[in-house]
Amino acid sequence: MDFFKPILNLVWGFAGVNDTVRLKRQHPPENIEENYDIPYLSDGLRGHLLDVYVPQSAGGKKLPVIVDVHGGGWMYGYKEINRPYCLALAEKGFIVVNINYRLCGGKDRVHLADQLQDCFAAFSWVRENIAVYGGDTGNMFLTGDSAGGNLTCLSAAVCANEKLAQIAGIPAPGQLFRAYGATSPMIDFTQKSPLTVSNRQVVFGADYKNDLFYKTFANFAKIAGKELAPFYLVTSNGDFLQEQGKQCYAVLLTNGVDVKFHNWTKNNQQHVFSVIEPFKGPGQIIIEEMTRFFKSKMVVEAEV
Template sequence: MELDRLGRKLLLGALRLKDAGEVWARIRAYGHVYDRLETHLDLPYLDDGTRAHRLDVYGDTQRAAGPVLVVIHGGGWVAGSKATNESQAKYFASCGLRVVNINYTLQPETDFAGQLADIFAALDWVAAHARDYGFDMDRLFVTGDSAGGHLALLTALTASSPALQEYYGVRAGEWRIRAVAVSCPASDLRGDWSQAETSFRLLGTLLFDEPRKGAEYARMASIEYVLTMGELPPTFILTTSDDTLLYTRTRRLHEVLDERGVAHRYREYHAQSRARLQHVFNVTNPEWSESRQANTDILTFFNELQP
């Protein structure tokens, strides 16, 4: 719908991503460092012909099986694509991971259940093609940023929870998520979105505009609320106090995990090579020294968990 496209453009501007085309061009340009990586692009994980159900695979798939990282892009659940995370995905692949960078259906064309169904289908594809691409399914990791971080956490919790699988109409396949890493994640969707600042009011309209999407729907999509319904694997959370969108909520997620004894590692990064950082800096600006440190810390976290 034209209104949906207009809404996304307005949202991108409100979220200070109005120059998203320029940002993505810079990300792709920086990606030339990794041009020699083995790549398999736009592979369908569902055979319906839509771009929303395609993924890219990066890494040396000809050698012995290695750890696999599934990347879930951000964009407020309503925008973005795997292209946003291309350079970060290539970086992780250059460090020895097999990386699967996925698209998924955006809202309001679908809802959280539909997005989880897409991610579960992508994970099923990874499991089914483990031998083809050298994926070690005993070392399956998931990462996401912003809204993608929320979906990564919700995916991990749902995969371990029959109750959440029933609620969302999905079923975990022959895979188990070993660990999760999230950058500046959204987590708590409860509250009155109509009273939020302009950008979040618009986002709330796109996410919760149908009568059935009431308080229960928002609660069941909130990580803090569903924590007790599933088991979160070891989790790495990174943020920066320069994140004007989600810093407070990300820090609160860390505090809730601490209170409930959920194993996780929390890191805040501070600007050293520039005046300030920003929301999901390690994805939008992977060339920054702070971003390289954050992405290296994610790798270290994964390596510590490998059998």
């Protein structure tokens, strides 16, 4: 862990510079009511805050809800890096909840199990409170990109399997979400690649080989069952996780899960392109396609 951590910190330091430049030049829509820094746990940690975005056009009408989990290699970023993307989703007629979670790699030794528990604490807050903002708890959806895509996949498995919830230290939640959207997800830490080797100890801990959580959740293929709710997946030719995205599609297809897969092959679009550039053509197309997929899975479509 000590060997890889400085390298990963350097990588994510560069990512932070790029995100700062990107966010300054982007101009998100202004027709969305933004509610910032709401604690979903009362411990005062930045990692336990969320934002709620409500379309001003809602007019008191109950709207479906998207919860978004940002990426960043499990050790970088907060909800702010996904704000433009979440506002673009809200423009499609959804109340969007943009969540933080604690990051790996720090002195408090947060691991993936802690992050998954954070996500479910946020989901619990949403289920209990989103109606105040006009959200429909009967039509909730979960999205995530890269590391957030990994957390999205694991969340889907936990929602479908009480035994997995028990191993993760999470009260059995049941099927919270009508469907999931995973952008450039990482699904398999067991592969022998520089990416997985460098992240394994940071994400699961130094003694990961003896850890039940690692043995259970390191490879999504081993926990993905036919009980999973529908999935929308996206990757691209310029995505360094493209093969993992393809594997995720194959896993879901093999298990009989309702899945729509978009492997973007034009113009060599980069990793999580629809998240970092939601107002450009390719990103707009993916967002339209994914939100249309979500609406098709709603209990009542007439309200959207």
